[in-house]
Amino acid sequence: MNANEFKEIVHNGLWKQNPGLVQLLGLCPLLAISNSLVNAVSLGLATTLVMTLSSASIAPVRSYVPNEIRIPVFVLIIAVLVTVVQYLMNAYMYGLYVVLGIFIPLIVTNCIVLARAESFASKNPPLASALDGFMMGLGLTAVLAVLGGVRELIGKGTLLSGIDLALGDGAKDWVIHVIPDYHGFLLAILPPGAFIGLGLLIAGKNWLNLRAEAKARSNPAPLSNEAVQG
Amino acid sequence: MLSSPFITTPTSVNQIMLRVLLALIPGIALYVWYFGPAILVSITLASITALATEAVMLKLRDRPIKPFLSDHSALLTAWLLALSIPPLAPWWLVVVGTAFAIVVAKHLYGGLGSNAFNPAMIGYAVLIISFPAHMTHWLTPHALGGIELDFAQQLSYIFHGTLPAGLTLDAVTMATPLDTLKTQLHLGLSVSEIRDMPIYGRLAGHGSEMVALGFAIGGLYLLFTRIISWHLPLVYLGTLFAVAGIFHVFDPTHYVTPLFHWFSGAAMIGAFFILTDPVTSPTTAKGKIIFAAGAALLTYLIRVFGGFPDGMAFATILMNICVPLIDLYTQPKVFGKKDGLL
Amino acid sequence: MITALWVMIALAALLGLVLGFSAVRFKIEGNPLVEKIDAVLPQTQCGQCGYPGCKPYAEAIAKGEADINLCPPGGDDGIHKLADLLGVEYKPFGGDAKPKAKAVAFIDEQTCIGCTLCIQACPVDAIVGAAKQMHTVIASECTGCELCLPPCPVDCISMPAIEERLTDWKWKHPVITLRKIA
């Protein structure tokens, strides 16, 4: 893996092929768990861990798996890894484990994990695959973090609420009350808020892309008489 | 290049919208008569917010501001939304609801003509979901003779959230007739016991029944000037009457009369002003009938069995989702063809 | 613990048997997708996509080897159709591929020496003529692929764009100025 490939994988994961905003994979947890920053980031990191490990373990065995059982084997590997992560969380981060609940085992069915296994890890060497899994996971985590942060901020006026569940009671004071005496805009933390928020994030990304493209072109195109149809 | 026809009728979108606004006035007048002028504050607030956000969105979307701003559609959204919010709601509630309706429900969906959902109802739904507590502070009609706030006190509450010393919110507000009905039924009272309570009048809630009547009068004006087609209001009210009637006949101690359903909540304004929004209702005659019947059924179900006191807004939104499908399956027959599309 | 292991092994063995058997037994031959893609392509057979004709390009797309934005005669519209058919994102023309105005080949009879090279190059037999005889393009059959241009030793073939005539004049999309004129 040379520097260019490295850059490409990182860029793909975090921006160009971002699983949350571009591939639109793994929406179920993305929408369900992003009602607070801590929940969102925790699930994002758990997914990242699983993706890194699964890509890293699928890549070395890829040539020994015959085509007809490719997917069962990948699912098996992913399921094992998820279960391991679940045990670990249950043991050492019980509060978070309760909050994330069903969504931890659901990482198995998160299409993004299998999608990376299929489209990248099954065709690339272990190191690149691990990096790809990690970066895709980080990309998802980033989207989750932004979505969770925004929803929590608008919905409750706080940030990092529930941080004690992840880091223990010592972190209780870390909760930031950004807007004191806030009425709470419940829509944001209820399920519709997730859809609206994701829609806005995707729109925002597209807008940034378009702007970058326009800048890249930036040749003085004739602007006059420009008309939109309809 | 100019294309035929070269002559057109003088009717334009802004005239249609203006007539609809006019038709709301009898209802609003009765509202003021029975509940005081606080509602005018909400309407003004909502109108200013709607025009301002509309202008900003048009600017952002690179659309000419003047022709779109003068089509009165934003004003109509604002009025309908203001009329579905309690008059004593804090000012920011009105602003947030209207802004959401215009920015998200209207412009993010492509602006006038492209919005899939009735913006006013989306605004209402957002408010009732997000601020359910504030959405329950309805005014008590004058006739009941309870403690009343004067206009200055109302303004002070709307803009500062302060009540005169010694008064609690509970003392000056009440739940809607529909909400009260639901709560009392929950407590095991029978319909006739509940209807004897002072907040109820001849048909439904004291005062609010007259407001509904005002909207019906405005609606009939729209119907007779052919601004709206008969399908939507008539089928809606008819279905609501039929469903409520069946339940009422079946068990009059638990289910109120169909007339009560007609004249409470948003049934009247909904039938004539909300369902009839052409953008978000079906285009075919058959489709309109299905749409209105579905909305009536859902309204009743949500009112009687659901978690919210009134179901008009959610029924409208749910039926809005079905509009493309309804339209697809109700394509009328074309001249010279035996069948429609399907 | 041991039970879990046995359950897993039994399950894996059973699934493996089923999958292995079906993989051999239900192999699918041929590819109807190629036909569908080929139907969308403009059939100029021009090879501008880098494949020797429309069908090979269709096959390459079906296999996922070729991008959908390589067919200049198909135009932007063609890319949209392919994107719809394959359920992928629309992609604008990449690199040097650009849509071109429709044209037909025209042989300047004054210069043509009757070498038949263009006849052999024409993928749709739209040029007729014999050695040392006048060659003519059957305009109605010509797809405008330009494959006859390079072999001509005397450069007597030109590709005039098809001009709009009364018979094929089209009404234009009404343009309504909604955006302020910059």
Next chain:
Amino acid sequence: MRRIVRSTLQTAANLVFFAIIGTAILAATYGMTHEVIERTVEAEKLKLISQIVPPASYDNDILKDERHIEADALLGTTTQTVAHVARRKGEPVAVVLESIAPDGYAGKIALILAIRANGELAGVRVVSHKETPGLGDYIEIAKNPWITSFDGKSRNIWGDKEWQVKKDGGQFEHMAGATITPRAIVKAVNRSLLYFAAHRDELFAENIAATHAGGKP
């Protein structure tokens, strides 16, 4: 034909191989973590109980001192529940009961409450509910301290009339526009106190605890 059999068997063997490895990894992880998990789960339950019964006020192993309670209309329960007893130097301090308010605005509200030996409430907490967010959910301690208004209350001085929300003429506060939820909870707590009064001795009896505690696998 033989080719099919061979390739089928090969595939199966391959999958079995991966299954064995996967199962082995899982077994190892389970072995490593299951004790920690058990301990954590107990600690969590204890944490909830300690919110309403201060740990300093008792010295027994409260989780072990449990008894099974049959479904009862006063508790609003329809299945068997578990109660825990806190003791100090053998003397009963408080009992932790599960109770259900069946008539919330949107269905049942599950409660856990601790009653001191003298019949006073040590505390009440809502375990689960489906009340309207923003309207009826002020019963959660995380959102509003309302639920602590039960602390120290009992039926010793207040009768059924006082055990109502203020709107109905009782002593308990509620929020404007949302009376159904607090009404349901006040009613449920009141009934639970009646249950306690009727079953006080059984609840605090030591021998029952011993038999029942031993019955659990």
Next chain:
Amino acid sequence: MRTLHHFHGGIHPTSHKSLSTHQSIARAPLPKSLVIPLRQHAGEAAKPCVNVGDHVLKGQRIGTPSATLSSSIHAPTSGTIASIALHQIAHPSALPDLCITLIPDGKDTWIKREAVDFLALSANEMQQHLRDFGIVGLGGATFPSDLKLRHPIKVDTLILNGAECEPYITCDDMLMRERASEIVRGIVILRHALEAGEVLIGIEDNKPEAIAAMHEAVSAAQLDYAVVAVPTIYPGGSAKHLIKVLTGLEVPSGKLPTDIGVQCFNVATALSIKRALDDGEPLISRIVTITGNVEHPRNYEALIGTAFSDLIDLSVAKRDTNRYIMGGPMMGVVLPAVNVPLVKSSNCVIAASDTLFPPAPPALPCIRCTRCAQVCPAELQPQDLYWFAKSNNFGKAQEYSLADCIECGVCAYVCPSHIPLVQYYRYAKSEIRERSAEKLAADKARERHEYRQFRIEREKQEKAEKLAQREAASKAAAVVAPSTPSVDDTQQIRINEAIERAKAQAAEAHPKNTDALTPEQQAEIASIEARRAKIRELATDAGADDEPHKTS
């Protein structure tokens, strides 16, 4: 009183017809030159059958039909052919078309006119006669009338369309008022030709004079034709809708009226048929309404080919006139220039100003109010069609029966958002037409390409077989005479092969298109060949090496 039926939708625009009915039809003076387009009918343009410089007589044929769907063109007066060239015509595209320019000699000398006894004509002869006399439908579609008489058809009801539903236009109205008996005579011919049962003459009830005149003419001729006053509603003059109103029958989509036993002719067409048979006069003039923003709105009988500007000058356009519309305000087209010639389909020219037809305010988005659907006489969903046309979703537009749209314009007339709906439909229709043509071309190209591949493959195979045979033969020869040096032998065989191959190729490259050539083409080829030979000579003179390489 017969029961009338009604069709869905329709509108009641102000008719403005009285403007141009105060004065009788005037004969327009002979212009200085006439420009006669060769495409004045639906279908293929006529082929010119005169040469520049020829002197022609009034009524002489100057263009012959070039296909089944085509018609004849005649000289409107006597004079000299000045040119046969592209000239701007009355078409919204502003594109030119092939026209014959005729300079009148002022004598207006007719060719020999002969009355024909239509009763003596066979069906085929009747059709041929109409075709030769350039009779086409004058209602607007200009469909060659002979094709409407084609057998086998069974017509129970013959309908004469005098509805003239568009505002402003009064040419049929005036024609019926002034020439009713001639029209009735034409109907007699048509009824005979079609062997039709009942005859219904539909006239909108806002033309009482025309109805009265037709009544009178019918009873004077002692015929049982029914002159029916139909309700005035636009577009009641559309043939399919008039049929619906009069008979209650709907012409099935994509079918012809004859499929339900009805045939429909415009009243003006009936008159021109009468003239073709009774008077031996081809279609060389028509009535045209000049109205709108002019001082003297009036109907003129004008020769085909007369410039509109000449007619407008007769009526004197008001000063603020800024454009001219050919046809009515609902379906007409803006003239690209005022000097374009009158054709067989020109029924009306409206001088327009911004006060008469105020420009539409900017179009706003469609709010799906369905006022368009309520008035659409084709019972379509214009708001959906608009959406599909706008988003280039032509497949959907076809699914929603865009093809059944008659472009009558009522949708755009009522649209409160002022969307140019008809233009969207026209755009979509042209695109669909082009696309289906492209699809056909692509299919043809694929077929040709595949055949070519197949042919090349087959030739390769045949050659391989031949080679194999030959090798086998040479092997056999080698067995017989093993002493022959094999290497040279096979090489020789290969060389022979190559020569043969080249020969075969040369033979195969023999032009396939030189078999069925017209004499002109052969002459052309001959001249080109001669030129080419000369060039080759020059080339060989210049340098022998420059000889073009042959294919191998």
